[in-house]
Amino acid sequence: MQAWHYHLKRRLTATELPLRDLLRREWLIPKSVYHQLRVKQHVTVNGVYQSVNTLIHPGDLIELTFETNDFRTPLPNYHAGQAAQTAVLYETSDILAVNKPIGQKTHPNQPWENNSLFNDVASYLEPQHCLPYIVHRLDMETSGVLLVAKNPVVLPILNRLIKTKRIKRHYIAWIHGQLNLQQGTIDAPIGRDPFDKRKRKVAGTNAVTAITHYKVLKQASDRTLVGIELETGRTHQIRVHFASIGHPLVGDPLYDPQGNQYVRLFLHADRLHLLTPFSYEPILIKAPLPAVFNQKVLLKKLPK
Known part of the structure; x- marks a missing residue:
């Protein structure tokens, strides 16, 4: 059985709190896993198993051991790739x-x-x-x-x-046309398209809340570069939301009527603001913008 061991020293600037609150509220350990830690006595404070009511002080060492059967998540099983x-x-x-x-x-x-x-x-x-x-x-x-x-x-x-929303995902996209506002929010529920199983649509079947925030980064005569942050994460959310207000993403094969004329869908997840588990250190992860996004004239497919 596989096991994972963590040796976590409480920061000297941290506040005192019960072990229970540290595990459940601050470190966000799920209830079922927290139960296993207690039953198996796989959580110790300064080398000794303690009651979950024990007050944790700055500088204390908390050691955690997790085992495969502590989790309900099935083990992934993927064929080898490259x-x-x-x-x-x-x-x-x-x-x-x-x-x-x-x-x-x-x-x-x-x-x-x-x-x-x-x-x-x-x-x-x-x-x-x-x-x-x-x-x-x-x-x-x-x-x-x-x-x-x-x-x-x-x-x-x-x-x-x-x-x-403590981990934030940021995207960049080229959309058709020009927006009236330099920044804004699209708040429109998204569900399935009853006429095309590949697609989603605003107010579609079994629609759920979907919220997208955007900011204009650059404007050309017939298209706009926008920065986007998601408040929710629905399937095709960005693509559906901008298509619904008449500004589909350039090159979108499903929602842009001219989509098949371009070399790609011009949507890129350029940044992710991460908080690392347990330490909650903020990390900014960036993915370089593909060169094709910087073209003055977005590339179209060559005629066959």
Whole structure:
């Protein structure tokens, strides 16, 4: 059975609080995992198992041991891909951030597939005896920063940080036309398109809340470069929201009527503001902007 060990020294500037609050409220350890730590006595303070009511002081050493069966998350199982294809932007013993290329799926849809990003990442992590866990996804046509958990310990913590907007994802996109406002918010629920199973639409079937914030970065005569932050993370959210206000993303094969004329979908996840689990150190991860985004005239496909 695999185990993960953490030796965490409380900062000298930290406030005193009960061990229970440190584990559940500050470190965001899920209730079921917290229960296992207690039952197995896999949490110690300065080398001794203590009641969860114990007051933790600055400088105290907290040691945690997690085992595979502490987690409900199934072990990932990916066929080997190409490790050399993995473009690493940031890495620790818990976390990997990669630069996803355009045209590659985040994860396989079928068990036998071996050409997704996660197949490549699985091969990259194999020498470390780690497995990749999905934290969030990028559409196949989108490039940029993608965060990967390297163990089941930090996966639910990262999920909570994203859900509570403490991890922030930023995108850059070219859209058709010019916006009236230099910055704004699109607040429109997104659901399934009842007429096309590939697509989503505003106020579609089983629509859920979707909120997108944007800021104009540059304007050309017939298109605009925008910076985007998501408050929610729905499938195709950015693409659907801008199409719904009459400004589809340039090169979008689903929502831009002229999409098939361009070399790519002009959407890139350029930055991710990370808080590292347990230490909560702020880290800014950047994915270089593809050169094609800087073209004065966005590249179109060559005539066949």
